[in-house]
Amino acid sequence: MTSEHPNPPHGETVRDAWVARADALLDAARRHATPGAGRIYFPGAEGGYGHAVDGLEGFARTFLLAGFRIAGARGEGVDQIIAHYSRGIVSGVDPEAPDRWVRMEEHAQAKVEAASIALVLDLTRPWIWDRLDALTQQRVVDYLAPVVGDDTYPQTNWVWFRIVVQTFLRSVGGPWSADDIAADLARHDSFVREGGWLSDGDERSYDHYVGWALHVYPILWARMTGAADLAGDRNDADVARLDAFLHDALALVGGDGSPLIQGRSLIYRFAAAAPFWAGVIADVPSHSPGRLRHAADRIVTHFAERGAPDADGILTMGWHGAWRELAQSYSGPGSPYWAVKGFLGLLLPADHPVWTAPAEPLPIEQGDVLRAIVSPGWIVSGTTADGIVRVVNHGTDHALPGARTTDSPLYARLGYSTATSPIADERGWLEPLEQSVALVDRYGRATHRTAMTLRDVRVPGGAEGHVGIAASTWDAHLVDPAPTAHRHGSGLAGETLSVGTITTTSIVRASSEVRIVVVDALAPGQDAATLRLRLGGWPLSGDEVVGGTDDTGAWVSSRGSSSGIRALLPAGVAGLVSRADADPLGVRTLVPVIEHEVRVGEPVVALLDLAGGEHSAPHAAVDIDGATVTVTWPDGARTVSRLIDSEPPAPALRHHEVRRGISHAIAKEQHA
Missing domain, CATH: 2.70.98.70 (Beta-galactosidase; Chain A, domain 5)
Incomplete structure (x- = not known):
């Protein structure tokens, strides 16, 4: 992978280069899937939450990337991706399958992964959800339903996991709670700070979660099926905060594309590119699509040129190469794949103007x-x-x-x-x-x-x-x-x-x-x-x-x-x-x-x-x-x-x- 080029060689478009990167990651993921495709076990020592959680993380986090690819391609030319993850959903919610998903009642980490699953099921509704058989659809609803009324979610960016899941449940006739969503939105609002920043909870927690979680989820949630009446009077404020935050976020990217090496979960690496794509999706007024795309590309390319993913196409627990101590104690081999949030722009189809907009430099490049x-x-x-x-x-x-x-x-x-x-x-x-x-x-x-x-x-x-x-x-x-x-x-x-x-x-x-x-x-x-x-x-x-x-x-x-x-x-x-x-x-x-x-x-x-x-x-x-x-x-x-x-x-x-x-x-x- 190379840095973004204004005129990609051999007729390749800018988007083609992003697709190639994404498909290489997805190909590597499929090589490590279970026979039923319900779990993906990447190489490496078992994580702090155990083998079953590792497999769920592997599936759910790469499913994010699969969803971006499928939705951005409008379901065309991605049949293999659709088939693989559809099969994984059938196994994941089958209580008798050997690679079934860990349920929320069994481990709280399932609450995190459920949000990715629900979000992608909404993004890919015509190509995955609508084609699932009725039994599997009901099992998905049953798998997600325990979020309703669950007051044990940490009062941090986790509130968005409950919001996203309940919004999807609402859209398919499942159980949901207006009170839960209102409470979670109010909690999110309590995180708001000056200059478009948010703190990840009551602590003074300023880090990449501000961008890849607290700004990205509101933008995606507002576009979920059935969310319009819930988000309608909030969307302008969310976009304005993102727009303000991006002034600082752009200035924090190094000339070599490196994000700031600060804060937890750094093994998510190029997830730091996600808020720039969110800015494009939200059509923020102060930042051009060409500059936002260029920032995302510089970050992803920074890691690609320094060994992430590795020679086998795997994202290890580390920064450039593997360095386990950078991960949290609970992280497993599938955890780094939240990095795929940095590919959020693939939601945007090939005819979106972002892909042909001239690249504009980062602040540090000017x-x-x-x-x-x-x-x-x-x-x-x-x-x-x-x-x-x-x-x-x-x-x-x-x-x-x-x-x-x-x-x-x-x-x-x-x-x-x-x-x-x-x-x-x-x-x-x-x-x-x-x-x-x-x-x-x-x-x-x-x-x-x-x-x-x-x-x-x-x-x-x-x-x-x-x-x-x-x-x-x-x-x-x-x-x-x-x-x-x-x-x-x-x-x-x-x-x-x-x-x-x-x-x-x-x-x-x-x-x-x-x-x-x-x-x-x-x-x-x-x-x-x-x-x-x-x-x-x-x-x-x-x-x-x-x-x-x-x-x-x-x-x-x-x-x-x-x-x-x-x-x-x-x-x-x-x-x-x-x-x-x-x-x-x-x-x-x-x-x-x-x-x-x-x-x-x-x-x-x-x-x-x-x-x-x-x-x-x-x-x-x-x-x-x-x-x-x-x-x-x-x-x-x-x-x-x-x-x-x-x-x-x-x-x-x-x-x-x-x-x-x-x-x-x-x-x-x-x-x-």
Whole structure:
């Protein structure tokens, strides 16, 4: 597979290339189906929910892709796909079949997969549902019916699984509950946040689920048979939110097509393309079909060119290749096939104008990107020269406000990018290292920042050279985690101990960030002499990773990228920390770090950088005069940022002083 080409060779159309990709995935899936076709067992170790659930996932998730193909082809030329999955449905709902589907009463995961089955039965109604015999149709209804009145659905994106199933049941004369659907829609509405974003539940859960679930399902549901009267007064708002979200989603795609490596369920890979196709289907007003299709193509192609699917046509549990620890504890070999949501555009027939619309570039392909996303508390900085999109995170942790857990490496780090992965092995869940600010005790235990308070996030000006500013304050706490069988993205709960309070401000420009850290206070009984303040930089991974240090800084190079950190105020001790098989991007990871003595109330300032190429730790100059921060950046540009104290005005501070408890927020910024 290759990148989208404005004039595909050999007379191939853009859509033909997508069809070929989809059919290769479906061909591989059929090779691993049971004789009755009711389950599909992909190679690999059994998942955390057991063998039967693995087989159901294999069927239901690839059935999504089959449905897109069948509906987009209007049932023509897809007879083999129709026959195979029709046969699987007959077996799946036959209580005596050896490959029958796990029922919802037997395992809750069936509730997830039932939604895919119901959605596709609606999409392919003339070619599958209408041709099923009456007994099988009744068995399908009986299989889906337990969703009605079931109040055990998690109050997250799962509410859409019940909405979709009940809408299908309603359309075929089965049982359904208007009260259930109303309650689920109200719950969805409670997830709505500023700027078209949604949080996946009450926790501060901002990740790819915003796009591939919370935006995609409303668009598809509104088009289901019998949904018009239920969705009629909601559709405009859903489309408007999607339209707003896409401004940010487009800016988060790297120049190489990589999605942001952040959040749970990353093994779904190119499902990240789904909201762009949803935008085409919904005919959003602000984004052209050519740009949305191009974004989807860049994402799918990114993975295809890096081993996903693999040489056997299989999507493994991993990012590019297989890396099991990236999956959730419950995931099985069929789980990665939610990736096929990225092929949602195949619902659109060959005569849809999206397939002939000129491809338009991503934001990162047009120029450098600098934007604030308020809801997750992110500053986004993308640089065209290397194609890397970076996120500096001061508001997302997959936790409730006030929660004290370990930091989830997938959510609570201070930075994520399209070129780096958080350390996500077992140790990564226990010890913040990369992209962290932590107090480290005499035993080497590092504090966590879950339940940070977002203080500010903004880009004060749009002219070239302007900066993004974000800040947060948190209770730096140690955690002795309790054992747990399953992990769903949040940090680990356990016994906690407060060590102190930390406020961190990020001033971001291009590939660089000036990070200002103040230990506001230590908890009673804590001794500064027994603690160290550690700042971790961007991690880089690969088969060959090199790094070095000097008196004030450390740097790492791998796969054509470089990461550096340098102490600016005061002097610190630079170092490199190595991890083996710690993330999906390589066998070795190096993290540049700086350590400082703990001095309560005094600012510690470091420069962090992530860029293409190979170079040593970057240099910059910072001057703090009261609440004014002047930065001379590595390229010589100079910015002046005014930091506002959230408390009543205090007398002017001496050079390099910052009062304890300060909340940094930008009031004025200029470029000189």
